[in-house]
Amino acid sequence: MTKPLPLLALRAFVEVGQRGSIKAAALALHVTSGAVSQQIRLLEERTGTTLFIRERHGLRLTEAGASVHPDLLEAFGQMERAVDRLVETGARQTLTVSTVASFAASWLVPRLGRFTRRHPGIEVRVETTSALVDLWRDRVDVALRHGLGHYPGLHTTRLMAPVLVPVASPERVPRLSGPKDCLDYPLLHGSDRADWPLWLAAHGVADDPRAERGSSFDDDYLLIRAAASGQGLALVPRIHAQEEIAAGHLVQVLDKPWPARFAYYFVTRPDAAELPAVRAFREWVMEEAGE
Incomplete structure (x- = not known):
């Protein structure tokens, strides 16, 4: 009688061979080294x-x-794809999408009903985090990431590059005749403190140490809230601030939009890129981004 295949051992061999490390393979398999x-x-x-x-x-x-x-x-990849097809034959599918809170709140969630009406058999689970998720380990199907597009080993599609606009509370609108005047007021920053210096340089303002002063926030949603509460001027993606501007909670203080260095990307594992649910969500997101 033929001995049964040692599937656990073969899987461990594949993971170690792919990653070159016992520890990395253990993390991927959710077991000990x-x-x-x-x-x-x-x-x-x-x-x-x-x-x-x-x-x-x-x-x-x-x-x-x-x-x-x-x-x-390849054999394990085929088995995983076969299991995915079995799962997809069920009545409903769950698609886990990870992104930052500001993008989810201002752009993704308000549009999500259109996807649900088009694909009633796919349930979307939105997770928000400012940390970089590991799509191989964290059971995430899709990440909508804001960055430069360098995601080695992952399938990446560029969606859109938002423009940055300067905003403030309507109760504390500064008197500005041009970009240089922003330096006379408290500036609110993202976590890398890079946007204000770049925006000012793009509009012809010489280097000034005041451009790097002020509080910083690791998420645009927090940055918008700080600006709306009158703490200073914020430079934020217009797609994140447009609802607050329309509601009168923020005012765009200068008509000086500037292309952000980063763009939004649709990121998924190569083995998941052509799954029907992932493909349907990618096509819909690209359609929405195009509008």
Whole structure:
């Protein structure tokens, strides 16, 4: 009788071979490093073959290990895709989307009803965080990320690049004749404190140490709230502030929009990029971004 395949050991071998590290493989598999090491040892004992060579910065596949690793990697990929298809045959599908709170509140959530009406069989679960999620580990299907688009190993689609506009509370609207006058008032910053200096330079204002002074916030939603409460001038993406401006909670103090360095990107794992639910959500988001 043929022995059953040692699937746990094979999976551990694939992960270590792909990541070059017992620890990284353990994180991906949600087990301990000791458990991964044990599975590798069991597989080497069963096959009578050394599969890895330990080096200074991790593990390297032996010639024998490297000869079978691509086939096993593809085999597990096929099994995962088959399971995904089984899941998708259910009555409803759940799509987990991660993004920052400001983008979710000002842009994504107000539009989400249109996606639900178009795809009633897909339930969207929105998670907000300012941290960079690990799509391989955190059970997230899609991330709508704000950055430069450099996401190695992931499938990336550029959505849109928002423009930045200077805003303030309508109760404390400063008297400004041009961008340079902003330096006479408290400036509110994002976490990297880069936008005000870049915006001022783009509008011909010479370097000034006042451009980097003031409170900073790690999310545009908090930045908008600080500006609306009269704490100073904020430079924020217009798509985040337009609802507050329309409601009279904020005022755009100068008509000087400026392209942000960053853009919004649709990011997913390569193995999930063509799943029907992910593809449907990507097509819808791109359509909304185009409008």
